[in-house]
Amino acid sequence: MADVITEVSVKNWLAENNKALFYLWQAQSSLTKNTNNRDLGKLFAEANEYIVRDWINSKTSLTVVQRDDFSDDPDASGYDLLTDDGLLKLQVKLRATDIHLEQTRRHSKKNVNSGDTGHIRYSVGEADVFIFSRPDVDDYLDIDKWGYIAIPEIALVDPKNLNYLVPRVNKSLWTQYVGRSVEVLEDVYASKK
Numbered sequence: 001m002a003d004v005i006t007e008v009s010v011k012n013w014l015a016e017n018n019k020a021l022f023y024l025w026q027a028q029s030s031l032t033k034n035t036n037n038r039d040l041g042k043l044f045a046e047a048n049e050y051i052v053r054d055w056i057n058s059k060t061s062l063t064v065v066q067r068d069d070f071s072d073d074p075d076a077s078g079y080d081l082l083t084d085d086g087l088l089k090l091q092v093k094l095r096a097t098d099i100h101l102e103q104t105r106r107h108s109k110k111n112v113n114s115g116d117t118g119h120i121r122y123s124v125g126e127a128d129v130f131i132f133s134r135p136d137v138d139d140y141l142d143i144d145k146w147g148y149i150a151i152p153e154i155a156l157v158d159p160k161n162l163n164y165l166v167p168r169v170n171k172s173l174w175t176q177y178v179g180r181s182v183e184v185l186e187d188v189y190a191s192k193k
Contacts, residue, residue: 023098032140037096040140048094048133049080051143056081056090056131062189064090087130087192091127096135099149099169101156106113121158122165128153129188131181132174149174150181152188 003009015021024043031040044051049066056064063084079089093101102123129150136145152173156165177184 028141035137036141037135038135040135041094041096044094044135049092051146052090052092052131052133052148055148056185057134060185062088062185064088075190078122079128083189088129088189089124091130092133093130094133096137096140099132099171099174100167101130101165101169102167121167122156122166124157124163126153128192129185130156131185132169138142147178148181149177150184151177152184173180 011022011025014025027043028040031043053064053066056062064081065084067080067082078091080092082088093099103120103122111163129152132149132151134147134149136142139145151169152163155173155177156169158164158166
């Protein structure tokens with residue numbers, strides 16, 4: 001009879017054979033128990049790119065891949081995913097509560113007028129669509145319960161500074177896109193062809 005695999009046996013195996021995954025498991029469990037959405041977001045930021053990639057590839061007609069031009073752009077500015085034909089650039093964000101676009105970047109000539117909060121805003125033209133993963137805050141680790149909001153860049157342009165996107169996305173805007181992610185992705189892609 002085969003051994004039954006349990007969560008405890010997996011944890012024990014990880015503790016002996018893959019310490020990195022063991023400690024990441026412990027961290028996510030602790031952060032979830034304490035409802036620490038901010039640090040969970042940091043822990044899942046990179047994984048979120050893979051989660052969104054797989055979601056898009058399974059739910060739309062698009063095929064997206066991870067960006068791999070980091071030697072040309074070491075800061076990986078602008079976007080995380082792109083369609084396999086390079087037409088559509090997607091920026092992926094993980095946001096459990098509010099939706100904001102500010103990020104930490106070097107203050108350079110390009111970013112001189114982009115923000116006054118200590119964070120930098122996206123310039124117009126860096127990505128075509130922004131996708132916000134929305135974990136269920138009561139069951140953060142169940143990725144099947146996550147929602148996705150895709151908003152075209154054009155809807156995020158700051159009317160007070162047309163070279164940059166808004167630093168925060170008002171609920172009145174993002175709620176217009178709830179449940180429409182597949183449609184938005186397909187439509188923006190079609191417009192790029």
